[in-house]
Amino acid sequence: MSLDFDEFVLAASTANLSEEPAAREYADAIEFRMDLADESLAALEDYDGGLPILATNRAAWEGGEWDGSDEERLEILAEATRFDAVDAIDIELEAILDDEIGTDAVLETARERDVAIVASAHDFEGTPSRGEMVSTLTEAGKYADVAKLAVTAESKADTLALLSATEQLTAHGDAVATMAMGEVGSHTRAVAPVYGSRIGYAPVDPEAATAPGQYDLETLSELVGTLGAE
Numbered sequence: 001m002s003l004d005f006d007e008f009v010l011a012a013s014t015a016n017l018s019e020e021p022a023a024r025e026y027a028d029a030i031e032f033r034m035d036l037a038d039e040s041l042a043a044l045e046d047y048d049g050g051l052p053i054l055a056t057n058r059a060a061w062e063g064g065e066w067d068g069s070d071e072e073r074l075e076i077l078a079e080a081t082r083f084d085a086v087d088a089i090d091i092e093l094e095a096i097l098d099d100e101i102g103t104d105a106v107l108e109t110a111r112e113r114d115v116a117i118v119a120s121a122h123d124f125e126g127t128p129s130r131g132e133m134v135s136t137l138t139e140a141g142k143y144a145d146v147a148k149l150a151v152t153a154e155s156k157a158d159t160l161a162l163l164s165a166t167e168q169l170t171a172h173g174d175a176v177a178t179m180a181m182g183e184v185g186s187h188t189r190a191v192a193p194v195y196g197s198r199i200g201y202a203p204v205d206p207e208a209a210t211a212p213g214q215y216d217l218e219t220l221s222e223l224v225g226t227l228g229a230e
């Protein structure tokens with residue numbers, strides 16, 4: 001697998017894999033938002049780009065646009081792992097912890113195919129306490145190669161709490177990816193990598209942001225390049 005997340009990965013988020021050439025100059029990977037794409041498996045079949053893919057098929061209940069069953073959603077994600085270009089998949093921690101959803105099969109398929117797993121949690125309402133963020137990331141890390149948490153910052157104190165949790169877990173040797181959504185949190189996308197965050201997300205097309213407060217790809221690449229990543 002070429003995406004092992006030992007170092008910071010800048011992922012260009014898109015629903016359209018034909019944008020890969022525009023991303024290549026700045027990104028390390030493509031985050032393919034399958035939930036936002038039409039015929040996502042056919043698009044993977046046709047993909048001939050050079051950047052490795054992190055496949056995400058985000059449920060509507062976690063801020064995405066997949067509004068069918070979780071069973072089908074995870075089946076499609078598992079199918080995505082058979083493409084050589086797919087080096088990583090993103091699975092919601094909440095799905096992993098929900099016995100009724102059942103993520104064992106997709107997790108096992110990914111492992112068998114040497115595809116990395118990102119276990120993610122999102123808070124679109126606010127920022128949990130520092131302790132809660134540390135627990136969520138620690139829990140996510142039990143199932144995944146990278147534990148990811150995106151929160152919504154409403155104050156500078158929220159952003160500091162997120163960065164502090166990031167620093168603590170990184171110092172402990174855990175692989176985490178963190179970011180604060182929203183305007184107040186934007187700068188964390190550039191700064192969190194300094195504290196160890198392993199993944200940054202930015203849209204190739206600034207008009208097609210996949211989360212509030214994202215920088216465009218070129219800007220985030222320059223900012224992280226200037227500030228440096230762990």
Ligand SMILES: O=C1C[C@@](O)(C(=O)O)C[C@@H](O)[C@@H]1O
Nearest residue numbers: 013056150179181201210211
């Ligand atoms: O979960 C994440 C992080 C994200 O929400 C962000 O805030 O950059 C963007 C999403 O595309 C990705 O799946």
